[in-house]
Amino acid sequence: xxxxxxxxxxxxxxxxxxxxxxxxxxxxxxxxxxxxxxxxxxxxxxxxxxxxxxxxxxxxxxxxxxxxxxxxxxxxxxxxxxxxxxxxxxxxxxxxxxxxxxxxxxxxxxxxxxxxxxxxxxxxxxxxxxxxxxxxxxxxxxxxxxxxxxxxxxxxxxxxxxxxxxxxxxxxxxxxxxxxxxxxxxxxxxxxxxxxxxxxxxxxxxxxxxxxxxxxxxxxxxxxxxxxxxxxxxxxxxxxxxxxxxxxxxxxxxxxxxxxxxxxxxxxxxxxxxxxxxxxxxxxxxxxxxxxxxxxxxxxxxxxxxxxxxxxxxxxxxxxxxxxxxxxxxxxxxxxxxxxxxxxxxxxxxxxxxxxxxxxx
Numbered sequence: 536x537x538x539x540x541x542x543x544x545x546x547x548x549x550x551x552x553x554x555x556x557x558x559x560x561x562x563x564x565x566x567x568x569x570x571x572x573x574x575x576x577x578x579x580x581x582x583x584x585x586x587x588x589x590x591x592x593x594x595x596x597x598x599x600x601x602x603x604x605x606x607x608x609x610x611x612x613x614x615x616x617x618x619x620x621x622x623x624x625x626x627x628x629x630x631x632x633x634x635x636x637x638x639x640x641x642x643x644x645x646x647x648x649x650x651x652x653x654x655x656x657x658x659x660x661x662x663x664x665x666x667x668x669x670x671x672x673x674x675x676x677x678x679x680x681x682x683x684x685x686x687x688x689x690x691x692x693x694x695x696x697x698x699x700x701x702x703x704x705x706x707x708x709x710x711x712x713x714x715x716x717x718x719x720x721x722x723x724x725x726x727x728x729x730x731x732x733x734x735x736x737x738x739x740x741x742x743x744x745x746x747x748x749x750x751x752x753x754x755x756x757x758x759x760x761x762x763x764x765x766x767x768x769x770x771x772x773x774x775x776x777x778x779x780x781x782x783x784x785x786x787x788x789x790x791x792x793x794x795x796x797x798x799x800x801x802x803x804x805x806x807x808x809x810x811x812x813x814x815x816x817x818x819x820x821x822x823x824x825x826x827x828x829x830x831x832x833x834x835x836x837x838x839x840x841x842x843x844x845x846x847x848x849x850x851x852x853x854x855x856x857x858x859x860x861x862x863x864x865x866x867x868x869x870x871x872x873x874x875x876x877x878x879x880x881x882x883x884x885x886x887x888x889x890x891x892x893x894x895x896x
Contacts, residue, residue: 569700570870572883576693577866580686581859588682590723590730594789595676598734601788602669609662622656623770626810627763636762639814646811654807657777664781696883700873708868715861722854729851732844735786739837742782746830749775753823756813769813773806776826780806783833786840798832801825 567575629635629652635642642649697706706712752775755768783799805812805825812818873879 567883568879569696569881569883570873570879572696573693573869573873574866576689576696577862580689580693581862583682583686583689585855586682587726587730588679588686590726592676592679592683593727594730594734595672595679598785598789599669599672599676602665602672606662606665606669609658609665622660622774623767625656626653626770627766630762630766630810635811635814642811642814646808649811650807653773653810657773657806660774660777661781664778668781668785697869700876700878706869707872708865711861711865711868715858715865718854718857718861722851722858725847725851725854729844729847731789732840732847734789736837736840736844738782738786738789739833739840742779742786743830743833743837745775745779745782746826746833749779750823750826753826757816757819765813766810769810773809776802776806779829783829783836786836796832798825798829802829
């Protein structure tokens with residue numbers, strides 16, 4: 536019988552410390568009454584929905600679709616994504632081949648050529664970031680699907696229990712049920728907005744952390760003793776800043792804001808010419824200013840998200856309280872009706888409920 540709570544227990548060859556507790560819990564479920572089962576299912580549904588898996592799944596699914604489209608734009612890149620060591624070595628060999636370490640003026644003359652090579656290498660890093668993030672989101676989507684399937688299973692058990700007790704007759708608490716439906720609708724709408732804002736804030740915070748990690752590495756480009764040390768430091772800084780730019784783009788992706796701000800566009804151009812700019816003091820200083828401007832734009836974005844998120848969370852908490860209150864009122868109406876029908880001691884077992892259902896028909 537589908538309305539019965541799952542009591543089948545898989546017994547392993549060894550006894551774990553929690554075996555006795557699990558056995559007691561299983562026994563309690565076998566001996567629980569319809570009233571206890573009704574309250575338990577209601578509470579489990581409320582507890583499972585508190586993490587808002589449906590709202591988060593909508594954000595994850597939309598982001599996966601967007602990332603998938605973005606990955607397709609890298610069709611010109613067929614080689615595996617490069618790591619930062621390969622990135623530094625590629626630029627290092629280019630500088631050696633053009634003899635740019637000893638001739639800074641020659642670096643200025645060839646900066647567009649170096650920028651084109653550097654742009655291609657950074658796109659490999661972007662592709663690697665996108666593929667890694669895509670894999671993470673796919674794993675999270677599986678977990679969210681499992682959580683939602685559990686909630687649906689709980690709803691199905693509750694619905695079957697209600698149909699068994701009341702059949703096709705009018706159930707008690709119809710006004711409370713309508714109020715609960717409206718409260719859940721408002722709660723879910725606010726939860727969807729909250730999920731987007733939280734995801735954007737996480738991306739923006741990650742971008743700021745990457746920028747903070749990149750700035751010390753960027754400073755080493757002007758104090759390195761050898762050309763390799765300077766190039767390796769520059770590659771480290773650029774790799775981190777590419778990650779920061781991808782994270783900032785992730786924040787805009789979940790907020791459905793495709794247009795990049797001026798600071799992000801300036802950062803991209805600065806990263807293209809980072810290696811040649813690092814050999815000129817005034818250009819290096821200008822690039823540093825652009826990096827700080829990008830960080831300031833991220834901080835402003837975080838502040839804006841937090842302001843909206845705080846207001847949304849207040850409304851969401853109020854909606855959660857309304858849902859909880861409506862759910863308690865509805866549960867009380869159903870419990871009172873069961874007691875009035877003299878079914879308070881009815882056991883929540885398949886045979887008893889089947890017999891009751893047959894009698895009501």
